[in-house]
Amino acid sequence: MSRFACVWVDCFAAAAAERCEPALRAGPLAVLGPAAPAARVLDANAAAREAGVQPGMTETEARARCPALAVRRRVEEHAASGRRALLEAAASVSPRVEDWAPGVVHVDAAGLARLFGDPAAVGRRLLGRAHAVGFAARVALADSRTAARLVAARARGAVTVVPPGRAREALADAPLAVLGLDADLAATLARWGVTTLGELAALPRAGLGTRLGPAGLRAHDLALGRDLDPFVPWTPPPFWEEAQGLDWELDSLPALAAVLEAVLGRLCARLAAARLATDALEVALELASGAHHALSVALAMPMGEPGPMLTLAALALEARPPAAPVTRVAVSARPLVARAGQGGLWQPPAPPRRALAAVLARLAALAGPDDVGSPRVEDSHRPDAHALVPFTLPQDAPEAPGERAPRRPSPAAAEGALRLVLRRVRPVRRVDVETDGERPVRVGGRRVVTCAGPWRGSGEWWDTGVWARDEWDAALGDDGTLCRLAHDRRTGEWYLDGVYD
Amino acid sequence: MVLPGSITEIVGRLSSGRTSLLAACLGEVTGRGAVAALVDADSALDPASVARAGVDLARLLWVRCGGRRDVALRAADLLVRCPGFALVGLDLGETACPLSPAVAFRLRFAVERTAAALVVVGRRRVTGPAASLVVETVRDRLEWAGPGPVPTRLGHVRAHVRVLRARAARAPGAAPLGFCA
Numbered sequence: 001m002s003r004f005a006c007v008w009v010d011c012f013a014a015a016a017a018e019r020c021e022p023a024l025r026a027g028p029l030a031v032l033g034p035a036a037p038a039a040r041v042l043d044a045n046a047a048a049r050e051a052g053v054q055p056g057m058t059e060t061e062a063r064a065r066c067p068a069l070a071v072r073r074r075v076e077e078h079a080a081s082g083r084r085a086l087l088e089a090a091a092s093v094s095p096r097v098e099d100w101a102p103g104v105v106h107v108d109a110a111g112l113a114r115l116f117g118d119p120a121a122v123g124r125r126l127l128g129r130a131h132a133v134g135f136a137a138r139v140a141l142a143d144s145r146t147a148a149r150l151v152a153a154r155a156r157g158a159v160t161v162v163p164p165g166r167a168r169e170a171l172a173d174a175p176l177a178v179l180g181l182d183a184d185l186a187a188t189l190a191r192w193g194v195t196t197l198g199e200l201a202a203l204p205r206a207g208l209g210t211r212l213g214p215a216g217l218r219a220h221d222l223a224l225g226r227d228l229d230p231f232v233p234w235t236p237p238p239f240w241e242e243a244q245g246l247d248w249e250l251d252s253l254p255a256l257a258a259v260l261e262a263v264l265g266r267l268c269a270r271l272a273a274a275r276l277a278t279d280a281l282e283v284a285l286e287l288a289s290g291a292h293h294a295l296s297v298a299l300a301m302p303m304g305e306p307g308p309m310l311t312l313a314a315l316a317l318e319a320r321p322p323a324a325p326v327t328r329v330a331v332s333a334r335p336l337v338a339r340a341g342q343g344g345l346w347q348p349p350a351p352p353r354r355a356l357a358a359v360l361a362r363l364a365a366l367a368g369p370d371d372v373g374s375p376r377v378e379d380s381h382r383p384d385a386h387a388l389v390p391f392t393l394p395q396d397a398p399e400a401p402g403e404r405a406p407r408r409p410s411p412a413a414a415e416g417a418l419r420l421v422l423r424r425v426r427p428v429r430r431v432d433v434e435t436d437g438e439r440p441v442r443v444g445g446r447r448v449v450t451c452a453g454p455w456r457g458s459g460e461w462w463d464t465g466v467w468a469r470d471e472w473d474a475a476l477g478d479d480g481t482l483c484r485l486a487h488d489r490r491t492g493e494w495y496l497d498g499v500y501d
Numbered sequence: 502m503v504l505p506g507s508i509t510e511i512v513g514r515l516s517s518g519r520t521s522l523l524a525a526c527l528g529e530v531t532g533r534g535a536v537a538a539l540v541d542a543d544s545a546l547d548p549a550s551v552a553r554a555g556v557d558l559a560r561l562l563w564v565r566c567g568g569r570r571d572v573a574l575r576a577a578d579l580l581v582r583c584p585g586f587a588l589v590g591l592d593l594g595e596t597a598c599p600l601s602p603a604v605a606f607r608l609r610f611a612v613e614r615t616a617a618a619l620v621v622v623g624r625r626r627v628t629g630p631a632a633s634l635v636v637e638t639v640r641d642r643l644e645w646a647g648p649g650p651v652p653t654r655l656g657h658v659r660a661h662v663r664v665l666r667a668r669a670a671r672a673p674g675a676a677p678l679g680f681c682a
Contacts, residue, residue, distance in 0.1 A: 291682070304681040333616035351585030359583040365566055366579070367572050375548035375558050386548040391562045393536065417679035419554035420658055421521040423545040423594075452645055452652040473655040474642055482516040482643065483660070498547060500658070500682070501519035 002121070003164075005128055005141045006148035007090055008155075013043035014101025015081035017072050017381040019134035019266065020027065020244060028053065030062050035073075042074055060093045060452035076241035079106050080133070084241070087234050089129035091272035093122070098145070099234045103135075105451040106145045108231065117255050123159035132273040134266065142167050147225030150197070151371045153178050165223035172198030185215050189474070197223040239282070240331040242267040249288050249325035256285075257314045258324055263331050264306040264313070277302035277338035283313055286328035301353040302338040315361040321367065360391060360423045381459050382467060383497065385425060385487065422484060433485065433494035438470070440485055440494070466490070471497065479487040503588065505519045507633035507668075508609050512626055515595065517638040519679050520545075521554065523590050523622045528555030528617075533573045538562040538580045541571035543594040561570040562586075570596070574604065581619055588618045597623030605631035617627040626665070638678065655682040679681035 009015050013031045018024045028048035033037040039059040051066035063069055083102050090097040093116075095109035112122045130137040140152035140160040147167035151160055154174055162170040174187060174197045194200050200223040208216045221228055232403070244263050248254045260283075271277060281297040281316040297316045303309065313331075365370045370388065378385035434442040441448050454470035461468075470487040482500040487493075503509050503526050513519040523539075530537045532555060538541055539546060543567040552558055561657040562580075566573040570593065577591045589612075600608075605628040612619045619629060645652030658680040 086534060104532050106671055132518055234649050271626065324648075346534070348533060350588060351583050355583050356585070359579055363576055364581055367564050367566055367569075371544075371567065374561060375546065375563045376552075377549050377552055377558065384547065384549075388563065388565075394557075417657065417681040418518075418521050418525045419550070419656075420518070420680040421524045421554055422547040422550045422682045423520055423543075424547045426544050434604075448623075450643070450645055450652060452647065452654045480640065480643070482655070494652060497543075500516055500655075501518065 002143060003112075003141060004143070004145045004148045004153040005094075005109045005123060005126055006100075006145065007086065007105040007107065007130055008140070008149070009086065009103035009130070009135045009139045010138070011043050011045050012076060012082070012398075012488050014045040014048075014080055015103065015135055015208065016078045017075070018045065018261070019082050019085075020075075020078045021072070022134075022145045024070055024072070026270065028070045029187075030059075030066075032071055033057055033074060036119070039073075042426070056475065065260060065497055073247065075245040077330070078471055081242050081266070083148055084237075085133040085266070086130060086135055086137075088236060088240065088270050089133045089135075089273045090126060090237055091234070092129055093126050097234050098232055100145075100149065106148060106149070106231070109141055119161045119238040120159055125162065127158055127285050129273045129340065133422045140304055142159050142170065143226065144225050144227045145231070146222055146227050147171060150174055150178050150222070150225065168198075168201060171223065171225055172201070174198075176200065179219060182215070185212065185219060190210065190218075217256075224408035236258050237337075238334065239332040240267065240270060240278075240335055241330055242270070243328065243330035245328050246326065249326040249327055253317055253321060256317065256322075256329070257310065258314055259329050260317075260331070261306065261310050263329055264309050267331055267333055268304050268306040268309070271304045271335060275333040275337075277304040278333035278335055279303075279312060281332050282332045283331070284314070285322050285326045286330075288325040288327050289324040291324065292392070293320075293321055293326075299357060301357070303354065304334055304338065306355065308358060312361050315358075319326050319365045353393065381457055382471070383457075383471075384426075420500050423501045424498040425496050428486075429496045431485070431488075431494050431496045438474055438487075440474055443474065443476055443483075443485065443494075443496075448477045449477070451475070459490075473500070503618045503620055504633060505587070505618050506613045508605075508612060508619045508621065508628050508631055510621045510623070510626055510628060510632045510635040511638060512635065513638035514624065514637070516658070517640045517645060518635060518658060518678060518680050519622050519638045520592065522638060522662070522678070523592065523620055524551045524556060525673060526588060526618075526620055527551065528557075529559060530588040531555075531557035531590075535558070536560050536562070536585060537588040537590065538564065539584050539590040539592065540564045540566065540568045540573050540580065541592050542570055542575045543568055543592070545592065545594065552595070557620040563637060570598070573593070574600070578608065578611065581617050581651060584615045584617075586615070586617050588620060592620065593621065593623035593627060595624050596625050597625055599625075599629065600628050602631070605629055633654040633668045634660045634664070637665050638662050638664045657681055658659060 029045045030041045033042045041057045041062050042054050044053040053062045053066050090105045090107050094107045098106040116122050116125050119141045126139045138152050138155050140148045142148040144160035216468050242263050279299045279302045283295050285293040299315050373388035374391040376387045376389050432445045433440045451472050451474035453472035456470050458468035460466050467488045474486045475482050486495045486497045486498040508610040513518045527537050544567050571655045580589045609631040645654035647653035660678045
């Protein structure tokens with residue numbers, strides 16, 4: 001047996017504005033349309049409607065009826081983000097949801113009672129998820145989407161459950177206005193004295209079709225709670241986006257961070273409602289100059305808390321600030337399921353991933369993103385062939401003490417000696433060298449006490465990066481500095497490669 | 502030699518083995534699976550030679566500062582405040598200037614909280630009384646090797662470490678060191 005739920009948010013445009021600016025919930029609010037030629041009320045919240053504010057009024061008229069009215073221009077991003085948030089909240093309860101209209105979501109509730117309990121429990125769960133993303137909703141459950149939607153539209157309580165097979169009775173008292181019929185059809189039915197869905201459903205269907213045509217039959221089906229259109233499931237996008245359009249331009253990073261905090265808060269609430277996390281953020285800024293500024297923020301681990309995300313995004317913006325004042329902020333996240341992990345029993349404590357991510361971001365902002373990472377020796381004989389790769393915590397746990405295989409000591413370790421390390425001179429410094437034959441005898445005016453070499457090497461002769469050089473280890477001058485010299489055999493020049501230390 | 506939650510300084514002249522001693526400490530820490538960091542003021546680290554010295558490069562975070570001392574100090578300050586790094590090396594190179602007592606003790610209090618070991622390497626002492634252990638590496642002699650009378654390779658560097666300051670009374674006064682090229 002099919003069961004459907006409908007999640008209904010009253011005055012959705014106003015609710016979406018309140019979601020982005022929660023302080024507006026405290027009083028009457030009207031959302032206005034375009035300013036030209038005269039700003040008219042598009043939507044109003046319950047407090048404003050109680051004071052007499054209705055959609056279609058001019059702003060002046062609305063303010064005259066409700067002096068305490070707060071007004072906001074309609075921001076497309078608020079409505080779009082709110083609509084997606086409501087869908088995602090419903091999708092976290094059932095895999096099949098339908099986007100019917102702004103603030104109206106149909107949910108296929110078949111089988112959900114086995115997961116969550118009775119139908120009322122399913123409704124309460126949907127209600128809780130909607131509340132978690134910032135909407136005060138109503139939920140109705142019935143045999144069809146139409147019945148559930150019509151019941152939810154005029155329900156008094158938060159959760160209404162229509163028993164199976166009782167949709168017609170549940171809709172009988174509903175006024176015809178809930179169907180949203182066109183004016184001519186509504187006027188005709190009014191002339192006939194039909195004012196409720198029950199009266200419309202009681203009319204003979206054949207006669208209704210003869211007199212009113214397809215529109216009349218469609219109205220009759222709706223009055224009976226029958227679904228006319230196929231269910232169109234909504235597919236979640238690969239990235240979840242939360243945006244904030246701004247009435248004013250932001251030209252400082254602290255102000256931008258405050259807006260980002262609000263946007264990330266809403267995005268994380270959506271993720272939390274769906275029990276998801278994210279490991280990458282995309283921040284897109286629209287600038288007053290008309291340009292766009294986009295940057296990626298890689299998170300070290302899947303997370304759902306806005307605090308660390310804000311820190312990382314603010315540091316990324318600090319490293320790459322926008323070139324002009326900002327007029328719109330959008331953050332998108334790739335949702336994924338976070339899996340809990342456990343460290344190894346023999347593994348020494350490692351930096352917490354969140355703290356490490358913040359420290360790496362701060363270090364990148366401080367020293368430069370190309371100067372922070374883990375060194376990696378390249379598979380090449382070219383001198384100083386190395387790369388700096390992003391630092392990540394190694395996943396392989398060291399061996400337990402009992403499993404550790406005995407290592408064969410190196411000759412140096414067998415003697416109790418340590419390995420001598422070279423300090424590189426970067427960039428490589430050219431030096432003047434006097435030679436006796438091919439052996440260096442003076443380096444930059446300093447006498448070479450002893451030297452050993454040459455250690456000859458060459459490579460990449462098959463490519464454009466050909467190199468060939470001799471290396472000498474030399475003890476210099478009076479202080480005995482032990483350095484490595486390199487003689488480029490292609491150019492004949494000498495370089496100070498590094499100092500042994 | 503290096504104690505968690507304290508500052509250790511390794512000072513000495515060039516080619517005395519101070520960087521090799523730091524590499525040995527990094528190798529010991531990363532070899533047991535812990536994570537270490539190296540703040541390199543002069544960007545002088547040679548990854549190939551420290552890898553040969555036993556450092557697990559995958560467990561080493563390298564911060565290159567390109568000669569900017571202030572950046573190196575701020576980076577070290579960030580790292581010692583992040584829990585989980587067993588050892589943070591701060592290589593100040595040849596132009597190490599003494600830190601103000603406020604900065605030095607700020608570092609010390611930070612490592613005491615996170616139990617990280619901060620090892621500062623430089624030509625001279627910089628942290629003053631904030632350091633728990635200060636050792637100086639002194640080179641004794643070089644040993645060259647080769648089949649004939651003319652040396653063809655560097656053999657060993659013989660050196661010793663001398664303790665200049667130790668808050669723990671058990672530290673020995675001096676110990677020999679050998680470095681194999």
